[in-house]
Amino acid sequence: MLFTDRVDAGRRLASELAFLRGSNIVVLGLPRGGVPVAFEVAKELDAPLDVIVVRKLGLPFQPELAMGAVGEGGVRIINSEVVRAAWITPEEIMAAEQRERQELERQAERFRAGRSRVEIAGRTAVVVDDGIATGSTARAACQVARHQGAARVILAAPIAAPTSAEALRASCDEVVCVRTPASFAAVGQWYADFTPVSDAEVTALLQRAAAGRTEHAARSVAASSADVRIETGPIVLSGHLTVPERAAGIVVFVHGSGSSQNSPRNRHVAGRLNEAGLGTLLFDLLTSAEETDRANVFDIPMLAERLTGVTRWLRGQAGARQAQLCYFGASTGAAAALWAAAEQNADIAAIVSRGGRPDLAASRLPTVRAPTLLIVGGRDDIVLGLNRQALPLLRCESRLAVVPGATHLFQEPGTLEAVTDLARDWFTGHLPSAVAYSA
Numbered sequence: 001m002l003f004t005d006r007v008d009a010g011r012r013l014a015s016e017l018a019f020l021r022g023s024n025i026v027v028l029g030l031p032r033g034g035v036p037v038a039f040e041v042a043k044e045l046d047a048p049l050d051v052i053v054v055r056k057l058g059l060p061f062q063p064e065l066a067m068g069a070v071g072e073g074g075v076r077i078i079n080s081e082v083v084r085a086a087w088i089t090p091e092e093i094m095a096a097e098q099r100e101r102q103e104l105e106r107q108a109e110r111f112r113a114g115r116s117r118v119e120i121a122g123r124t125a126v127v128v129d130d131g132i133a134t135g136s137t138a139r140a141a142c143q144v145a146r147h148q149g150a151a152r153v154i155l156a157a158p159i160a161a162p163t164s165a166e167a168l169r170a171s172c173d174e175v176v177c178v179r180t181p182a183s184f185a186a187v188g189q190w191y192a193d194f195t196p197v198s199d200a201e202v203t204a205l206l207q208r209a210a211a212g213r214t215e216h217a218a219r220s221v222a223a224s225s226a227d228v229r230i231e232t233g234p235i236v237l238s239g240h241l242t243v244p245e246r247a248a249g250i251v252v253f254v255h256g257s258g259s260s261q262n263s264p265r266n267r268h269v270a271g272r273l274n275e276a277g278l279g280t281l282l283f284d285l286l287t288s289a290e291e292t293d294r295a296n297v298f299d300i301p302m303l304a305e306r307l308t309g310v311t312r313w314l315r316g317q318a319g320a321r322q323a324q325l326c327y328f329g330a331s332t333g334a335a336a337a338l339w340a341a342a343e344q345n346a347d348i349a350a351i352v353s354r355g356g357r358p359d360l361a362a363s364r365l366p367t368v369r370a371p372t373l374l375i376v377g378g379r380d381d382i383v384l385g386l387n388r389q390a391l392p393l394l395r396c397e398s399r400l401a402v403v404p405g406a407t408h409l410f411q412e413p414g415t416l417e418a419v420t421d422l423a424r425d426w427f428t429g430h431l432p433s434a435v436a437y438s439a
Contacts, residue, residue, distance in 0.1 A: 002159065002179060005193040006033065006130055009158035010040025012178050017126065017156060021045050022425040023401065024418035026120045026150075028052035030129040030141055031111060032197035037158060038128035039205045045126075046425065049209035050118040051202065052127060053108045054140045055100035060092055066136055067093070070101050071144030072108055072117060111202050115210060121149030122405055122414025127172070131187030132160035135168050142172040149414075151404035159190045230283060232309030239283025239310075241317070242274055248431040249324040249349055250279035252314065254307055254333035265409070265416060269328070272420045276428055279323060281314060285333060297332055300360050304339035311340070311348075324349040326427050327370075335360035342367040350430040352423045355383055355408050358390035365393035372398045373426040375419055377406030 003009040025047045029038030035051060042049035057068040059082070067088060068078040076097060083093070108117070125145040132138050138155055145153045153172040162180040169175050179190075188194040225242040243250065251273055253266050263282075270280040285303055290296045296303075307327075314320050326349050329337035334356025341348045342364040351372040358365060358374060372394055376384045384402065391400050401422050406415035 001192045002190045003192070005191060005195075006036035006197075007040055009130065009178070009191070010037040010128075011044065013037060013128070013156055013158045013176070014041045014044035016176050016178055017041060017045060017154075020047075020124065020126065020154075022422060022429065023124060024122075024403070024414075024421050025124040025126055026050060026118050027126045027128060028120070028141070028145065029202075030054075030127065030137060031107065031202050032199065033131075034129035034157075035202045035205050036197060037130045038126075039209060041126065041128055041156065042209055043212075047126070048118050049206065051108070051111050051206065052125075052141045052145060053104050053111070054137065054144050055104045056136065056140060057093070057096045057100055059086055059088065060096070061086075066140070067096075069140035069144065070097055070104060071140070071147065072104065073148050075144050075147040077140065077143045077147065107199075110199055111206060113203055113207065115206070119414065120145060122151050122403075122412065122418065124152040124154060125150035126154045126156055129157045130159075131190065132157045132164050132168070132177075133184075133187055135161075135164035139168055139171045142168070146172075159184070159187060228281075228283075230310055230313050232306055232313060235287065235306070237283050237285070237287070237306075237310065239281055241279070241281050241314075241320075242270070243279040243320060243323070244274055244277050246277070247279040247323055248277055249326055249427065250281060250314065250320055251326045251328050251427060252281045252307070252311065252337075253283070254303075254327055254329040254337045255285060255331065266330075268416065269420050269423065273424055273427070276424045278326075278424075278427055278431075279320065281310075283310060285310075285336070298360070300332065300335045300339055303332065303336035304361075307336050307340045308343065308346075311346075324431055326350045326352070326431075328352045328354070328423060329356050330354045332357050332360060334358060338368055338372070339364045341370045346370070350427050352426055353387075354419055354423070355380060355410065357383070357386065358394075359386040362390060362393060365390060366395050368394060369396050371426070371430045372396055373422065374398070374400045375422055376400065376402055377408060377410060377415065378402050378404045379406060380408045383408060 027038050027042040027047050027049050029035035031051050054071045056066040059065050067082045070076050127141045142153050154174045155172045156176040158178045160177045160180050161184040165180050228239050228241045230237040327337035334353035338361040348370040351370045353374045374387045376387045403418045410416045
């Protein structure tokens with residue numbers, strides 16, 4: 001026996017999946033036994049938890065042999081080779097699908113107790129079971145996750161038969177197991193306690209996971225939120241400052257043009273950061289007159305100097321004097337943030353660049369001390385190349401995160417949420433007094 005119970009197995013599996021922490025993931029437990037394992041994984045990785053309900057379509061004369069599977073959202077997967085070999089008619093497939101889909105919908109409704117399915121489109125789906133013997137259900141679940149729009153599918157289990165684990169690599173992007181012993185006979189042999197999991201236990205765990213995330217979101221109610229006028233030298237800039245009660249830090253949004261304060265993308269991200277207990281300052285780095293001259297947008301030293309003035313002003317505000325400051329830069333604003341953070345007395349806790357141009361601050365990158373996360377869309381080819389070239393120049397803690405399917409403005413479904421989750425976790429992970437985002 002290798003695991004005490006499914007809780008122990010889930011915690012040990014989470015250690016193997018630690019590399020996913022801070023990325024845009026959804027943990028999907030296979031009911032019933034996979035859900036207690038998935039609950040521990042989601043908790044450790046600060047990720048949302050859901051079930052992935054699949055039903056195999058068995059052959060009419062041999063139900064244990066699958067000719068396909070059905071999943072939520074109208075997903076249907078047919079193994080055409082099995083169908084042809086068994087001479088299965090379209091009418092027989094339809095009858096099997098109707099029967100299994102009715103049961104699938106009943107299970108999903110019972111497990112979620114009225115909650116909506118967690119959206120996985122554009123995200124990494126981590127499909128979790130308590131063990132893999134033949135792998136037929138796990139294979140169907142991976143295929144369903146892919147058909148539901150997951151950008152990446154990872155199959156994870158504490159224990160698996162080695163031949164099954166190897167075969168399943170064709171159905172997903174990665175297979176992660178704690179152990180794949182050669183002496184594998186059955187999943188239960190590796191658990192001291194392998195008590196069957198009831199529907200009620202699955203429902204309760206999903207409720208606990210959802211309640212934990214809702215409680216965290218509701219915990220941070222803004223103590224102050226107001227429009228501000230920022231005097232930096234002869235220039236007066238307008239902005240909006242929000243500081244939640246007991247904020248661990250304040251994130252300064254830095255945009256290369258004058259659209260930061262009113263940008264819907266920035267406001268959305270700022271709202272999510274406020275929910276995580278972080279303050280935000282949205283402001284216009286350029287005046288309306290200045291932004292008409294495109295040369296100003298690319299004048300990185302000037303933008304950085306102005307950002308330094310804004311940072312100095314913020315440190316003098318009553319509600320922000322004790323808070324640590326972070327920068328969230330976009331486009332040329334990211335270059336300005338890195339340039340300003342390289343100043344000797346900058347004292348910036350963390351930096352996130354969204355679709356940024358760190359190459360425009362290349363001469364300053366080796367002296368940046370703040371932990372830096374570069375986020376780029378997978379389809380933003382030119383900017384992605386520039387970020388890859390800039391990353392080795394940073395001598396501080398740094399990482400490049402690529403959001404699959406995203407273009408420069410992250411307008412594709414789910415991609416801005418991916419940016420938000422990455423930024424939130426990077427900031428809270430580098431602020432000692434921040435509360436970890438709970439699953």
